[in-house]
Amino acid sequence: MSAPSTVLVTGGGGFIGSHTCVELLDHGYEVIVVDNYSNSSSQVFARVERVAGRFVGAVYDLDIRDRHALSAVFDRHTVDAVLHFAGLKSASGSLRRPVDYYDVNVGGTMALLGAMHSHGVHQLVYSSSCSVYGAAGPGPIREDAPTRPGHPYAQSKWICEQILADLCRRHPEYSVLCMRYFNPAGAHPSGLLGEDPRGTPDNLMPYLAQVAVGRHPRLSVRGGDYPTRDGTAVRDYLHVMDCVEAYRTALDHLADRTGLQVFNLARGKGSSVLDVVDTFSRACGRQVPYEVEQRRPGDVAELVADVSAADRAWGWRPTRDLADMCRDSWRFQQLNPLGYAGSARRQKPSG
Numbered sequence: 001m002s003a004p005s006t007v008l009v010t011g012g013g014g015f016i017g018s019h020t021c022v023e024l025l026d027h028g029y030e031v032i033v034v035d036n037y038s039n040s041s042s043q044v045f046a047r048v049e050r051v052a053g054r055f056v057g058a059v060y061d062l063d064i065r066d067r068h069a070l071s072a073v074f075d076r077h078t079v080d081a082v083l084h085f086a087g088l089k090s091a092s093g094s095l096r097r098p099v100d101y102y103d104v105n106v107g108g109t110m111a112l113l114g115a116m117h118s119h120g121v122h123q124l125v126y127s128s129s130c131s132v133y134g135a136a137g138p139g140p141i142r143e144d145a146p147t148r149p150g151h152p153y154a155q156s157k158w159i160c161e162q163i164l165a166d167l168c169r170r171h172p173e174y175s176v177l178c179m180r181y182f183n184p185a186g187a188h189p190s191g192l193l194g195e196d197p198r199g200t201p202d203n204l205m206p207y208l209a210q211v212a213v214g215r216h217p218r219l220s221v222r223g224g225d226y227p228t229r230d231g232t233a234v235r236d237y238l239h240v241m242d243c244v245e246a247y248r249t250a251l252d253h254l255a256d257r258t259g260l261q262v263f264n265l266a267r268g269k270g271s272s273v274l275d276v277v278d279t280f281s282r283a284c285g286r287q288v289p290y291e292v293e294q295r296r297p298g299d300v301a302e303l304v305a306d307v308s309a310a311d312r313a314w315g316w317r318p319t320r321d322l323a324d325m326c327r328d329s330w331r332f333q334q335l336n337p338l339g340y341a342g343s344a345r346r347q348k349p350s351g
């Protein structure tokens with residue numbers, strides 16, 4: 001199998017996808033994007049191209065569940081590998097709309113696999129989630145820890161992982177990486193790219209940034225009675241730039257072996273919600289207001305990764321800390337108080 005050079009990025013307009021596009025362009029890959037902008041904006045690509053100094057090869061506005069449209073993308077481009085980010089990602093949203101989550105996350109992945117298979121594309125990096133571990137208990141979680149998905153979002157990711165395992169068992173020509181992200185946060189250091197979800201953010205750091213810039217009165221800390229150091233939930237935050245460097249390094253190595261491999265992507269360090277509030281408050285120069293409320297259904301006390309497998313596999317180690325994430329996230333929010341709204345669109349014709 002040859003190393004991939006043209007990469008299809010599903011969900012390339014989103015938080016991790018857009019930063020990944022820059023990283024891939026910076027490293028000489030040809031990038032093709034599909035996104036339906038259900039949680040992003042097409043305006044991000046003018047910025048991706050400005051930061052990278054190169055054009056994205058093509059951008060298609062389509063829903064990955066549209067098998068016909070997706071297949072046409074594969075007909076039109078010789079795709080070597082796929083990075084699959086497109087999906088719905090809110091745990092609480094999945095409790096409200098479970099069927100939508102299975103439809104987009106599982107149905108969308110099935111449509112993608114169908115298009116890949118019929119076009120002979122056998123290299124895939126799949127975006128999974130630490131939520132597949134569920135209530136794993138304290139201490140660093142290794143990839144072989146038992147899985148206990150506690151809500152439909154986590155379950156949808158776990159189902160896809162199992163589908164991919166079956167695919168690789170039956171078709172040994174496939175090379176698939178499942179990346180179990182913990183909590184990607186931060187932004188590109190340029191201040192041009194960051195996390196700009198539609199509606200109210202479900203993740204802590206973009207919500208904090210929007211409170212700090214005055215878009216919300218205060219942060220709701222969901223749960224102050226967990227069995228953790230300060231009672232708030234502990235998570236493993238990873239700078240999005242470390243995350244996408246890991247992704248690109250993994251892609252460089254994707255052709256080295258076939259079969260399914262699973263990796264945690266995290267820093268291996270836990271921070272409580274209040275640690276993040278304190279660090280963010282220092283970054284923006286004032287205390288960000290918050291109040292402690294009831295726990296969110298499906299949430300767990302602590303999720304911290306063992307990250308040694310990624311280090312062993314690719315020599316990858318994160319280099320940025322929580323202060324870096326808060327500083328970069330704040331820079332993006334300060335420079336773009338309303339996110340990408342109103343910013344210039346890319347000039348190159350789409351698709």
Ligand code: NAD
Pocket residue numbers: 010011012013014015016017034035036037038039040041062063064065084085086087088089104108127128129130180181182183184197203
């Ligand atoms: P995001 O919501 O910013 O990006 C997802 C992108 O997919 C968006 O641009 C959205 O418009 C697009 N999309 C959604 N449904 C689509 C569809 N049916 N067809 C085409 N495009 C569609 O999310 P993100 O933070 O960049 O996360 C990327 C992936 O990583 C997701 O699969 C998510 O589940 C996973 N993940 C993220 C986190 C996190 O904290 N950010 C943690 C664990 C796993």
